[in-house]
Amino acid sequence: MSTTTESARKSMPSALTFERHAKCSTTKARASTLHLPHGSVQLPIFMPVATQASLKGLTYEQLRQTGCMLCLNNTYHLGLKPGQEVLDAVGGAHKLQGWDRNLLTDSGGFQMVSLLELATVTEEGVRFLSPHDGSPMLLTPEHSISLQNSIGSDIIMQLDDVIATTSPDHARIKEAMERSVRWLDRCIEAHQYPERQNLFCIIQGGLDLELRKQCCAEMVARDTPGIAIGGLSGGEAKEEFCKVVDTCTGLLPEDKPRYVMGVGYPEDIIVAVALGADMFDCVWPTRTARFGQAIVSSGTLNIRHKEFAQDFGPIDKDCTCACCRPTEQGGLGITRAYMYHVAAKETVGAHLLTIHNVHFLLSLMNAVHQAIREDRYPDFVRQFFSNQYGGDKSKYPEWAVGALRGVGLDLLAD
Amino acid sequence: MDPEALSPMVTFALSPAAPILAPRVGSLAIAGRKPLTTPHYLPLSSRGTMPHISHDVLRDHTALNSVYVGLEDFVEKKHKSPVYNTPTTSSQESPLKKFISMPQDMPLFLGPRRFPPIPCPPANTDTSIAVLTTNGFGQLSAHEYLDAVQQLRPDVAIGFSDIVLNKPPGVKRRGKMVDRTHAFTRDALERLYNREDKSSAAYFAPVLPLENTQQSLYLDDLASEFRENISGLALYESASLQYIPEPLGDLPRLLFSEPSSPHEVLRGISLGSDLLTIPFIVWASDSGIAMEFVFPAPSAGQAGPLPMGLDLWSSDYTIDTFPLFEGCECFTCRNHHRAYIHHLLTAKEMTAWVLLQLHNHTVMDAFFAGVRDSIQRGSFEEDVATFNRVYAQSLPERTGEGPRVRGHHLPAAQQNQPRRMPRMYGRLDDAAQKFAESRSSSVVTPDTDAEGLERHGFAEKV
Numbered sequence: 001m002s003t004t005t006e007s008a009r010k011s012m013p014s015a016l017t018f019e020r021h022a023k024c025s026t027t028k029a030r031a032s033t034l035h036l037p038h039g040s041v042q043l044p045i046f047m048p049v050a051t052q053a054s055l056k057g058l059t060y061e062q063l064r065q066t067g068c069m070l071c072l073n074n075t076y077h078l079g080l081k082p083g084q085e086v087l088d089a090v091g092g093a094h095k096l097q098g099w100d101r102n103l104l105t106d107s108g109g110f111q112m113v114s115l116l117e118l119a120t121v122t123e124e125g126v127r128f129l130s131p132h133d134g135s136p137m138l139l140t141p142e143h144s145i146s147l148q149n150s151i152g153s154d155i156i157m158q159l160d161d162v163i164a165t166t167s168p169d170h171a172r173i174k175e176a177m178e179r180s181v182r183w184l185d186r187c188i189e190a191h192q193y194p195e196r197q198n199l200f201c202i203i204q205g206g207l208d209l210e211l212r213k214q215c216c217a218e219m220v221a222r223d224t225p226g227i228a229i230g231g232l233s234g235g236e237a238k239e240e241f242c243k244v245v246d247t248c249t250g251l252l253p254e255d256k257p258r259y260v261m262g263v264g265y266p267e268d269i270i271v272a273v274a275l276g277a278d279m280f281d282c283v284w285p286t287r288t289a290r291f292g293q294a295i296v297s298s299g300t301l302n303i304r305h306k307e308f309a310q311d312f313g314p315i316d317k318d319c320t321c322a323c324c325r326p327t328e329q330g331g332l333g334i335t336r337a338y339m340y341h342v343a344a345k346e347t348v349g350a351h352l353l354t355i356h357n358v359h360f361l362l363s364l365m366n367a368v369h370q371a372i373r374e375d376r377y378p379d380f381v382r383q384f385f386s387n388q389y390g391g392d393k394s395k396y397p398e399w400a401v402g403a404l405r406g407v408g409l410d411l412l413a414d
Numbered sequence: 415m416d417p418e419a420l421s422p423m424v425t426f427a428l429s430p431a432a433p434i435l436a437p438r439v440g441s442l443a444i445a446g447r448k449p450l451t452t453p454h455y456l457p458l459s460s461r462g463t464m465p466h467i468s469h470d471v472l473r474d475h476t477a478l479n480s481v482y483v484g485l486e487d488f489v490e491k492k493h494k495s496p497v498y499n500t501p502t503t504s505s506q507e508s509p510l511k512k513f514i515s516m517p518q519d520m521p522l523f524l525g526p527r528r529f530p531p532i533p534c535p536p537a538n539t540d541t542s543i544a545v546l547t548t549n550g551f552g553q554l555s556a557h558e559y560l561d562a563v564q565q566l567r568p569d570v571a572i573g574f575s576d577i578v579l580n581k582p583p584g585v586k587r588r589g590k591m592v593d594r595t596h597a598f599t600r601d602a603l604e605r606l607y608n609r610e611d612k613s614s615a616a617y618f619a620p621v622l623p624l625e626n627t628q629q630s631l632y633l634d635d636l637a638s639e640f641r642e643n644i645s646g647l648a649l650y651e652s653a654s655l656q657y658i659p660e661p662l663g664d665l666p667r668l669l670f671s672e673p674s675s676p677h678e679v680l681r682g683i684s685l686g687s688d689l690l691t692i693p694f695i696v697w698a699s700d701s702g703i704a705m706e707f708v709f710p711a712p713s714a715g716q717a718g719p720l721p722m723g724l725d726l727w728s729s730d731y732t733i734d735t736f737p738l739f740e741g742c743e744c745f746t747c748r749n750h751h752r753a754y755i756h757h758l759l760t761a762k763e764m765t766a767w768v769l770l771q772l773h774n775h776t777v778m779d780a781f782f783a784g785v786r787d788s789i790q791r792g793s794f795e796e797d798v799a800t801f802n803r804v805y806a807q808s809l810p811e812r813t814g815e816g817p818r819v820r821g822h823h824l825p826a827a828q829q830n831q832p833r834r835m836p837r838m839y840g841r842l843d844d845a846a847q848k849f850a851e852s853r854s855s856s857v858v859t860p861d862t863d864a865e866g867l868e869r870h871g872f873a874e875k876v
Contacts, residue, residue, distance in 0.1 A: 053757060057764035059471060059745070082732065082757045090753050091734040098749045115867050310496045322470045332469045337496045341461060341488075341513075345820055347764050348463040355468070 014195045014225035015154070018257055024377040027407040028249060028276035031372035034257055036154045037196055038094070038102040041069040042369045043257060043278040046269060046361045047104060048286060052077045053097040055358070056286050057351040060099050065322060066359040067366070070102040070154075072281050075147055076111035084150045092152030103153040104281070106261070107144045110162050121161050123179065141186040145199075149192045157228060158187040160202040165234040173206035178229075180204040181218045188222065200259060202230035207240045209247045216251040226257040229277070234261035241268075242275060242403035266295065266364060270384050271400050273368055274377065274407050285361050290354035292343035295360045297387045302403075303339045303353065311336040323352050323360035378409045385411055395410030424570075424616040424645045426666045426688075429790065435656055437684050437789045440667050442646075444569045444616065446506070447521045450480055450525075452688035453789075454782050455679075456668065457775075458529050458696070461487045462514030465696050466767040466817075469515050475745040475772055477779045480521040482691065483510065484528030486545035491552050498565055506614075510566035523668070524568035524615070525648075526559050529691050530672055533579040540594060543576065556598050559687050560605045568615050571606075572648045572668070574598040575620035588628055594633045595622055603643040616645035618668055623650040626657040637661040655685040675808045676707060676722060676781065680798045683785055695778055698809060699770035700816035702727045702759045704738040704752075705777040708795040709784035711804035719806040725750070726770075727814030731756040744776035759814055767817055 016036040024030070032043045048055055048063070048072045049072040055063050063071065073093055082096070090096045093103055109126060119128040125140030141159040148156035160175035160183060184201050191199050201219040205211030219227065229248050232241050247259060250256055257278045261270060264282020272280065285295060292304040296316040301308070303315070314324040325331020334352055342349035371380035382406065389395040393412055401411045428440045443449040457464060457478045464472055464481070472478055488495045488510075502507035511522050527545055534544035534551045540702065542555040551646035556574050556754065563571040576594040577673050578587060599619055606613035619636055622629050637659040646666040649655060655667065673679045698705055703723040711720075724731070724738065737747035738755065746755070746769040758766035788797045 047844075052761040052763055053754070054761075054763040054765040057466075059747075059765065059768060060749070061474075062468075062470065065470075081761050082753070086733050086753065088755070090735060090751075095735075096757065097755055098754065151798060177734075204750070210584055308494075312499070312501055327515075333512075334469070334515050335500075335513070337500070338462075338513055338515060341496070342463055346461050346463045347466050347767065347817060348468050351468040351768070352763065355470075411764075 010328040012188060012199070012223050012225070013198050015194065015198050016225050016257075018226075018255055020255070022023050022373045022375065023252060024274070024372050025375055025379040026378045027274040027381075027404070027409050028246075029372045029377045030254075030276065030278060032257070032278065034278075035133055036048075036070070036102045036198070038100060038154055038249050039069055041102065042366065044269070044273045044365055044368050044372075045070060046264070046285075046365045047072050047279065047281040048358045048361075049074070049281055049283045050097070050099075051283070052081065052234050053093060056290065056354055057347055058354055058358075060097065062147055062322075062351075062355060063099075063358070064101070065358050066355060067362045068358065069099070070104060071099070072104050072106070073097075073151065073153060074108070074111060075105045075144060075151065075157075078105075078151055079108060082383070084147055087147075087152075092150065094152060101277050102155070103151070103243035104155040105148050105151050105153040105157065107157045107159040108139060108147070109144065109159045110261075121176075121179075123182075125159070130374045141183040142190040144194075145190040148195065153197060155198045155200060155226065156191075157200050158184045158202055158224075160184075160230055162204075162231060163206070165231050165236040165240075168208065173204075173208060174211055177211050177215050181215065184219060184222055184224075188224070198225040200224055200226040200228045203248050203262070204226045204231050205244075206231060207236055207244060209243060212244055213251060216248055220251070222251060226259060226279075227252055228259040228261055228279075230261050232260065233282075234301075238268070238397065238399035239402060242271060242399060245272055245275045245277055246403070252276075264361075266361065266384075267388065267397070267400065269361075269365075270368070271403050272380055273372075274381060274404055274409060282301075285297075285357040286354050289357045290344075290350045292339075292349070294339070294353055294355065295357045298390065299388055301336075303336060303343050307339070308336040308340045311340075315339060315353075315356050316360065319356065319360055320363065321356045323356045381409060382411060420731050425662065426646070428664060437785075437794050438686055438688070439786050440666065440688055440790045442521075444521055444689070445571055447519050448479060450521060450689070451786060452666065453683045453785055454478060454479070454689055455692045455695070455778055456482050456523060456689045458482050458691055458693065459484075459487075459514070460528065462510075462516075464771070466699065466764070466771045468768075471745075471772070472767065473517070478520075478775065480523065481516055482523045482525065482529060483514070483568070484525055484531070485559060485566075486527050486547060486554060488562075489545060489547040489552065489554060489558075491547055491549050495548075506567075506851075508567040508569075510568060513544050514755065521569045522865070523570040523572060523618075524563065524566065525572035526554055526574055529670055530693055531579060531801055538576050538578075538594070540597075543574065556601060560602055563606065563615050564611065570618055571602075571615040572618050573602055573620045575622060575648075575652060577620075577623065588624055591622055592629045593625065595620055595629075599632075599636070599640060605638055607643045609853065617643060618646035618648045619644045620648045621650070621654045621657065623654060629657075633657060633659050651685070652682045652685050652687065655682075655687060671840055672846065676709075676805070677802055677807065679781075680709075680785070680801065683789075683806065684798060692778065694809065695774050696771070698723060698811075699767050699774050701725075701812035702755075702766065702814045702816075703774075703810055703812070704755070704770060705809070706739040706742075706772045707777065707781065707801075707805055709781045709801055710788055710793075711801040712746060713800070713804075720804055721810060722805050722808070723810050725810045725813055726752060726755045726766075727759055728756075738773050739777065742773065744773045746773040746867075762815070764817070 015037055019033045022031045034041050034043055047070050051074045125138050127138050144159040160180040163176050201224045203215045205215045259279035260272050260277040263280045264284040269280050294301045294303050294315045322335040323332055327333040371377045404411050425443045428438050440452040441449050455631045459481050464740050488497045497513045498566040500513040502509050532546050536544040536551055542553040545554040649669045666688045668689040669682050703725055705723045707722045731752040788794045
């Protein structure tokens with residue numbers, strides 16, 4: 001059912017410029033700046049997820065103060081609430097939520113398949129039952145792009161055929177990859193505002209490196225402003241994840257941003273950056289904050305554990321977020337003991353930990369950027385793992401050691 | 415002992431010296447703290463936080479100038495609360511303020527119970543009152559409370575009182591209330607001010623929500639023997655304002671009230687309250703209601719009374735890009751519009767309550783500023799009459815869902831009460847029903863094998 005041919009393909013203007021600053025002399029890590037319609041962002045970047053046009057209890061001023069320049073909205077959620085009509089009437093998602101920096105939206109396909117029972121994918125699109133009234137519905141690449149055009153996000157994603165990476169059905173994985181390429185053509189065709197919204201393609205192909213290579217070749221030829229590696233973070237082994245990222249980045253052009261979707265654990269990000277990826281998003285840092293988990297340089301702390309009840313230190317002593325900074329430095333001087341007192345009991349507890357976790361990841365990414373520019377990323381990675389595992393190399397995860405060795409960085413060397 | 419902490423350095427100046435039962439403007443100054451101009455509302459905290467308002471937002475976008483904390487939010491049954499171990503840099507610093515990360519120059523009012531208090535099934539005793547601790551109901555003794563006042567160094571301590579919640583007390587019980595409260599007050603003043611380690615906290619003595627005649631002995635003592643050590647009065651119903659003895663007339667009066675509308679707030683002010691609690695501010699924010707009223711009211715001329723708030727759950731605001739309230743200068747009105755708040759409410763996003771809190775507190779700040787001006791101009795009575803005429807008699811009804819309610823926000827569950835919150839997870843309902851059905855038949859076996867149960871999510875095979 002492939003309808004588009006090379007000649008019929010629409011040319012793809014770009015609403016971004018990708019400025020490369022430095023490349024790590026050992027690993028494949030890159031430091032760059034992405035100039036987008038609502039301001040410039042440093043890469044590598046972590047993008048917090050404001051699913052329904054709000055970052056879980058934070059005001060956009062608070063989000064700005066964490067240093068965030070680019071956050072996500074979910075097309076599926078905004079399509080249900082407030083819906084396309086409202087988005088059009090209000091003038092897009094920036095105006096809806098009062099956010100003057102960049103937005104990225106996914107295509108809605110992932111939520112469709114992961115949240116909904118009975119979603120089936122056909123060549124036309126994704127068929128599913130409305131979660132509100134149970135009536136049958138269909139989401140096509142054209143719908144998704146039209147919705148994202150109404151949202152007005154600075155980066156929009158193609159609708160792809162998402163299946164679980166762990167699926168054993170090879171024929172289905174191949175079909176999904178090929179279909180994603182065909183759908184990309186339909187997305188390019190349907191995209192109304194390429195001069196102000198950047199459409200990213202999504203590389204599919206499961207864990208099959210051969211399929212991934214084919215997909216890269218097909219999609220790179222379509223010359224989208226940026227490229228995402230999709231279908232990961234679905235419970236596959238970390239070794240497999242790294243192989244896919246490594247294989248894809250090896251085939252992608254140097255002059256385009258690469259986005260690995262759904263990755264948010266600091267460890268995974270640090271490794272994926274070494275494998276040549278630039279952009280990441282995940283709900284984990286904000287979700288885990290609401291459950292009382294604080295991200296710190298040694299891992300995560302369950303702040304609801306009674307060991308913190310009498311701990312009058314900041315959440316993380318090196319963190320410079322509004323919560324952790326002492327009052328003398330204009331911060332709030334929030335202590336672990338206080339977080340223990342309010343976590344999961346008052347909404348403010350969730351707000352404070354969310355500020356901390358988002359700030360922590362964003363400043364980690366700043367440090368990553370800086371380290372790559374100064375060509376000391378390998379040392380940075382060594383220090384990071386040493387902090388995470390208290391200096392005990394025997395605890396380092398094998399997958400990370402293996403993946404980093406593949407790009408010339410030996411974590412276990414002295 | 416630090417000599418500077420020897421006396422409660424609190425002054426209360428009334429600008430027109432007002433008779434009892436008349437509205438009045440005053441200034442409550444506590445050494446080292448920002449002065450409070452009255453009448454004003456007293457912001458109510460929950461576990462030491464202003465509901466939905468994180469500390470940076472409070473600092474940057476509210477004019478909240480004081481805070482009320484209930485000690486019961488910091489009582490734990492088995493251990494002493496960590497708040498007592500908060501490290502402080504000087505003996506002047508309040509460990510409690512530091513613990514909850516409130517600025518040291520913000521006046522902190524400490525009382526035994528949160529407000530509004532949740533009625534507790536255990537009864538008060540001669541030496542303690544029933545409270546809702548972090549881990550269930552318990553007793554807070556008068557001694558523990560006084561220790562807390564000494565150690566946590568609030569600026570104002572609300573006196574211990576024996577009050578019966580939920581039902582009107584009988585004749586005998588009322589007598590007991592007065593006797594106990596009388597004794598609590600005597601002990602507290604003795605303990606706090608007649609010892610070497612004199613407390614730096616100002617003491618607001620309770621006036622019971624009873625008839626004048628029932629507590630006259632107690633009130634007489636307040637006006638004579640206790641007078642020099644009390645810095646204010648805590649009242650629990652506006653009717654008590656008329657029983658305040660003449661010699662206590664120049665003390666600040668804190669009315670722990672639960673007004674249902676701004677009109678009732680005005681009534682409390684007109685009877686001479688200086689500080690009032692207003693739980694409906696948080697109620698409105700939780701309910702998705704943006705308050706919109708000003709005092710003095712705009713001159714009439716409209717058909718019918720003006721509503722006092724917008725119910726933003728209403729689909730009328732789906733694409734309404736106006737600010738919540740025309741002319742409002744709050745953070746929310748400057749940065750957002752009705753359509754966004756409506757979206758956040760229907761999407762159950764916490765930010766909705768944050769933004770509404772900022773707006774509603776700003777409306778209340780302006781309301782009280784208007785009240786103070788009006789009193790000083792001498793036009794208060796007239797302005798109240800206009801306000802009552804121009805605005806609807808009550809805030810809009812709550813139509814939407816609020817935030818998840820926690821145990822410390824709600825009365826204790828009674829027997830045979832319906833569920834407080836709808837069930838969130840229905841995955842097991844199907845299996846549970848099948849299980850119940852199988853129980854009612856003679857053979858207690860599920861009608862499916864283990865794999866079937868696994869499919870139902872009833873259990874997993876290991």
